[in-house]
Amino acid sequence: MTSPGAYDRWAAESIKRLEDEAAEVGPTPLRVLPLPAGSGAALYLKDESAHPTGSLKHRLARALFAEAMARGRIREGTTVVGATGGPMAVAEAYFARLLGLPYIAVMPGEPSPERAVPVERLGGECRFVSPPLAIYDAARELAAETSGHFMDHFSSAAAVADRRAGDLAAELFGQLPGYGMDVPRWVVAGAGTGATSGAVGRHVREHGLPTRLAVADPENSAYFPGWASGAGDYATGMPSRIEGVGRPRMEPAFVPALIDMVVPVPDAASVAAARHVRAVTGLPVGGSTGTTLWASLELIARMRRDGIEGAVVTLIADAGPRHLRTYHDDTWAEKKGLDPAPYTATLERFLSGDPWEPPPR
Numbered sequence: 001m002t003s004p005g006a007y008d009r010w011a012a013e014s015i016k017r018l019e020d021e022a023a024e025v026g027p028t029p030l031r032v033l034p035l036p037a038g039s040g041a042a043l044y045l046k047d048e049s050a051h052p053t054g055s056l057k058h059r060l061a062r063a064l065f066a067e068a069m070a071r072g073r074i075r076e077g078t079t080v081v082g083a084t085g086g087p088m089a090v091a092e093a094y095f096a097r098l099l100g101l102p103y104i105a106v107m108p109g110e111p112s113p114e115r116a117v118p119v120e121r122l123g124g125e126c127r128f129v130s131p132p133l134a135i136y137d138a139a140r141e142l143a144a145e146t147s148g149h150f151m152d153h154f155s156s157a158a159a160v161a162d163r164r165a166g167d168l169a170a171e172l173f174g175q176l177p178g179y180g181m182d183v184p185r186w187v188v189a190g191a192g193t194g195a196t197s198g199a200v201g202r203h204v205r206e207h208g209l210p211t212r213l214a215v216a217d218p219e220n221s222a223y224f225p226g227w228a229s230g231a232g233d234y235a236t237g238m239p240s241r242i243e244g245v246g247r248p249r250m251e252p253a254f255v256p257a258l259i260d261m262v263v264p265v266p267d268a269a270s271v272a273a274a275r276h277v278r279a280v281t282g283l284p285v286g287g288s289t290g291t292t293l294w295a296s297l298e299l300i301a302r303m304r305r306d307g308i309e310g311a312v313v314t315l316i317a318d319a320g321p322r323h324l325r326t327y328h329d330d331t332w333a334e335k336k337g338l339d340p341a342p343y344t345a346t347l348e349r350f351l352s353g354d355p356w357e358p359p360p361r
């Protein structure tokens with residue numbers, strides 16, 4: 001262990017190692033999602049699943065490690081503790097291993113090898129805690145016991161949105177000209193921590209771009225009602241069925257003022273749209289990719305109605321074989337009370353050139 005103080009060669013070298021990793025990974029690709037001829041719009045998917053850990057949390061985790069080392073919160077040998085059972089745990093385990101740090105993920109609910117194994121393969125340890133909301137206190141206690149660092153990604157996402165999570169926006173807008181696109185009409189993101197939409201929104205404002213920013217929001221989430229009502233602290237207290245997006249309360253990195261529109265998306269529509277992305281790209285994407293695709297198509301339908309041409313960019317937030325047993329599986333959907341069929345029909349009609357006519361809510 002190094003002694004406290006500003007000088008920390010290990011931290012400086014480690015931050016450099018993260019920068020090297022980012023350079024090695026390089027920009028994630030843009031994929032085209034075909035639309036009917038003459039629709040006047042183009043739809044691109046920025047494929048964040050191309051990251052080594054398969055999701056957009058790779059960027060956030062990298063940024064949080066860098067920030068915590070720069071602030072002296074993580075030093076050589078510090079145990080890093082996360083409170084998450086999803087893609088964030090895998091990304092954190094990956095960077096902990098890269099930097100030679102012990103890592104423990106406190107995961108919500110009953111023990112699940114499916115969630116634990118990817119973290120353990122990266123040298124991390126998993127602890128399961130019930131009830132699910134107890135993970136934050138459990139992680140904080142564990143960090144205190146180990147003199148470690150609790151990587152509280154919901155509250156620290158705001159601090160890094162300007163910093164390296166902004167890589168996403170600079171990278172995206174930088175690569176568009178290579179695809180024959182000046183700036184998109186809309187960028188559509190999901191919101192979990194709010195880091196992704198926050199990074200895009202800041203970039204658009206800083207550079208004075210004409211691009212508008214939409215957030216696609218699943219059922220039970222606090223973001224749509226909070227944004228629409230102008231209440232900064234709205235809470236539903238309800239969990240989302242779509243992993244990665246939709247929160248029971250508004251998180252600090254979600255900045256309503258940066259967002260032009262929040263589009264509520266039925267969960268069954270997210271499932272139908274995720275299946276469509278898989279059919280087109282072959283990638284077993286997660287449900288949140290469906291949420292943003294559905295909202296993107298809704299915006300494209302509005303553009304068509306209003307005679308506006310242009311491109312829409314959204315993200316493939318994650319992909320992995322485990323999603324084949326959930327969003328892409330009929331038995332799972334039925335158990336969750338989700339019937340994607342009417343939404344699939346809407347997609348098929350729209351993508352064959354008919355008007356956008358979603359089923360009534």
Ligand SMILES: *Cc1c(COP(=O)(O)O)cnc(C)c1O
Nearest residue numbers: 191192193194195196244288317
């Ligand atoms: C975290 C996450 C999101 C939302 O991104 P934020 O930057 O946290 O708002 C979307 N999809 C998946 C799969 C995620 O893990």
